[in-house]
Amino acid sequence: MAKKADEGFTPTGKVYKSTTLPKPTTKNHKDLGIKDEQLPEIYRNMYLQRRFEERAAQMYQKGKFGGFLHLYIGQEAVSASTVHVLNDDDDIISAYRVHGLALARGTSPNACMAELFGKVTGCSKGKGGSMHFFDVEKHFWGGHAIVGAHIPLGAGLAMANKYQGNGRIAICFFGDGAVDQGSLNETFNMAQLWKLPVIFVVENNGYSMGTAVERHSAGQLHKRGEAYGMKNGVANGMDFFSMVDTLSDIAKEVRETNEPYFLEVKTYRYRGHSMSDPGNYRTKEELEEFRSFDPIERLKTYMFENKLVSEEEIKSIEDEINKEVLDAIDFAEESEFPPASDLYEHVYVQEDFPFHT
Amino acid sequence: MSVKQFRDAIREAMVEEMRRDESIIIMGEEVAEYDGAYKVTQGMLEEFGLRRVIDTPISELGFSGIGAGAAMNGLRPIIEFMTFNFAVVGIDQILNNAAKIRYMSGGQVKFPMVFRGPNASAGQLGATHSVAYESLYAHIPGLKVMYPSEPYDAKGMLKTAIRDDDPVIFLESEQMYAMKQEVPDEEYLIPFGVGKIKREGDDVTIVAHGKMYHIAQQAAKELAKDGIEAEVIDPRCMKPFDFKMVIESIKKTNRCVIVDESHPFAGMAAEIGFVIQRDAFDYLDAPVQRVTIPDVPAPFAKNLFDLWLPGPKQVIDAVKAVTYKN
Numbered sequence A: 001m002a003k004k005a006d007e008g009f010t011p012t013g014k015v016y017k018s019t020t021l022p023k024p025t026t027k028n029h030k031d032l033g034i035k036d037e038q039l040p041e042i043y044r045n046m047y048l049q050r051r052f053e054e055r056a057a058q059m060y061q062k063g064k065f066g067g068f069l070h071l072y073i074g075q076e077a078v079s080a081s082t083v084h085v086l087n088d089d090d091d092i093i094s095a096y097r098v099h100g101l102a103l104a105r106g107t108s109p110n111a112c113m114a115e116l117f118g119k120v121t122g123c124s125k126g127k128g129g130s131m132h133f134f135d136v137e138k139h140f141w142g143g144h145a146i147v148g149a150h151i152p153l154g155a156g157l158a159m160a161n162k163y164q165g166n167g168r169i170a171i172c173f174f175g176d177g178a179v180d181q182g183s184l185n186e187t188f189n190m191a192q193l194w195k196l197p198v199i200f201v202v203e204n205n206g207y208s209m210g211t212a213v214e215r216h217s218a219g220q221l222h223k224r225g226e227a228y229g230m231k232n233g234v235a236n237g238m239d240f241f242s243m244v245d246t247l248s249d250i251a252k253e254v255r256e257t258n259e260p261y262f263l264e265v266k267t268y269r270y271r272g273h274s275m276s277d278p279g280n281y282r283t284k285e286e287l288e289e290f291r292s293f294d295p296i297e298r299l300k301t302y303m304f305e306n307k308l309v310s311e312e313e314i315k316s317i318e319d320e321i322n323k324e325v326l327d328a329i330d331f332a333e334e335s336e337f338p339p340a341s342d343l344y345e346h347v348y349v350q351e352d353f354p355f356h357t
Numbered sequence B: 001m002s003v004k005q006f007r008d009a010i011r012e013a014m015v016e017e018m019r020r021d022e023s024i025i026i027m028g029e030e031v032a033e034y035d036g037a038y039k040v041t042q043g044m045l046e047e048f049g050l051r052r053v054i055d056t057p058i059s060e061l062g063f064s065g066i067g068a069g070a071a072m073n074g075l076r077p078i079i080e081f082m083t084f085n086f087a088v089v090g091i092d093q094i095l096n097n098a099a100k101i102r103y104m105s106g107g108q109v110k111f112p113m114v115f116r117g118p119n120a121s122a123g124q125l126g127a128t129h130s131v132a133y134e135s136l137y138a139h140i141p142g143l144k145v146m147y148p149s150e151p152y153d154a155k156g157m158l159k160t161a162i163r164d165d166d167p168v169i170f171l172e173s174e175q176m177y178a179m180k181q182e183v184p185d186e187e188y189l190i191p192f193g194v195g196k197i198k199r200e201g202d203d204v205t206i207v208a209h210g211k212m213y214h215i216a217q218q219a220a221k222e223l224a225k226d227g228i229e230a231e232v233i234d235p236r237c238m239k240p241f242d243f244k245m246v247i248e249s250i251k252k253t254n255r256c257v258i259v260d261e262s263h264p265f266a267g268m269a270a271e272i273g274f275v276i277q278r279d280a281f282d283y284l285d286a287p288v289q290r291v292t293i294p295d296v297p298a299p300f301a302k303n304l305f306d307l308w309l310p311g312p313k314q315v316i317d318a319v320k321a322v323t324y325k326n
């Protein structure tokens, strides 16, 4: 006889170690084809993401702009490795926790900060805000806020690339929460059936809002595509070199075979889900443990230990970035809001659409 | 009587009904262990346990449909959407399954369930997170649609919705959750399709629901300073709709402004306006006016957003237009 649901349906209990990191790669930067002089630039990229968001949070708390603010802090090695591995014209699309990826891809801090402030100089002209950074010239396709809704779009970017035979691949990022959406399953089936050159990446940061992965998703995330025959793997998202190691093999393979790949990146967000989330669902110990794997500190330590940069060089990078971010705040504050007429701009391509009143 | 927040009124309605009836369950994202994204379900897990207060994955299609299936088979689910902007992911389950299977089965099946959560805009949350869905749901036969604007109404209406044997769309607002009002301690129910005159006046009828009701009241206060006394009707229920109350009021005021947070094209205001011209044509001294958001998605920028969302000023202007006072 089937049992009565006395214990309820959803698994419960505070989950310590919501995500477990795979062992980092043993390869060094040279093994991965990274030149000595590239390392400070990679550090600069990650540090920019971090400082930008720390300052953005301060500005938000000061009431300089409204809306939601979801910080990527802790996950910067994922974005930095992606732009390092992929070609500049490969297509990137992601969810709403998106500042880091845009900055990593090269969208200027000015345009990013101005978008947060809702200014016309923002990367989406002030129309999108924090969740909707776009920079299509840089093949950066946003910034999407309905969980799971952009997963098919990622496959669509890849379909167009394959159709046009342009050699580009697409990479589509989403959170562990998005894995539970029907859109993922439909897209995975078609991407495999149609052999679309797309890398799906779930950034498993342990939580979907306040719900630990084990409480919202059955089975292992990266195996979600196995029934469709989709190749898959797991990577350590707290370590830049591990990410490069895994992602370069995958990118090569996807480009050559025109087949999709599903990568589960184990990572962690240090801040709350959004600015209003106190994060009571996780333990201090867990947070502290993951802080000890900080991807930015880790790269810095690596460079120091291998005598690849001096303290002064790092200091001057950090000073430059700090200034760049402060300048971006000035730029955002001084920029104009969009003109009132922009309310009716960008709804249609058609210029004289007869809006209804 | 005690003063309660909107969110408390809603929680009390659910808690009281769940104590009464074991077949009622609630499910949705973050409703249990997180105590609700907007703390509406706070403490409910503790009282009713994991069996009845159920956290779901971000699978709106799945849990809307699972809720509908459970409703077919003896449960009375309350489905909480974190906001109705996310319900669209599962809307087939609502518009086709919950709304139509009773009809297609010749009445063999019923869906005693409530889909509830915040609707429409809540500040600068961008285009996808700011949509007012009441007219879309009201369009579909098989659904009933409630949209209270005050704690008192919310509690009495939600209890009615939960006890009803048909699927009910129950719309709330993040920006109304903290609003306070006196709510009776003893039980009361507010039926479907009954509006409420919340301010009496002879000069113009303002029909306004949800968050826009509060805008209408602000406008009415301002208008009174200019000697214009507005009658403010909160229809409370979108479907069925209390057309009778609106028509009776217009027979007295001969003028009407409808305030609606939907887009203008085929929104609630369009339907209300049509019925007024059909049933009260001879009583009108001016064309009916409406105040809505424009025919464009929600912009992020603060200045554009403020232009986009109607405020008291637009309502005052519309009233001045129908009273020929400008």
Ligand SMILES: Cc1ncc(C[n+]2csc(CCOP(=O)(O)OP(=O)(O)O)c2C)c(N)n1
Residues within 6 Å of the ligand: A097, A145, A146, A147, A148, A174, A175, A176, A177, A178, A179, A205, A207, A208, A209, A273, B029, B058, B060, B082, B086, B089
């Ligand atoms: C369809 C839909 N349902 C619910 C939400 C509300 N919501 C926004 S983010 C989020 C959690 C997503 O978590 P995850 O996918 O793990 O991404 P992370 O925030 O960890 O980056 C939820 C429930 C939404 N935006 N869209």
Ligand SMILES: [Mg+2]
Residues within 6 Å of the ligand: A175, A176, A177, A203, A204, A205, A206, A207, A208, A209
């Ligand atoms: Mg997550």
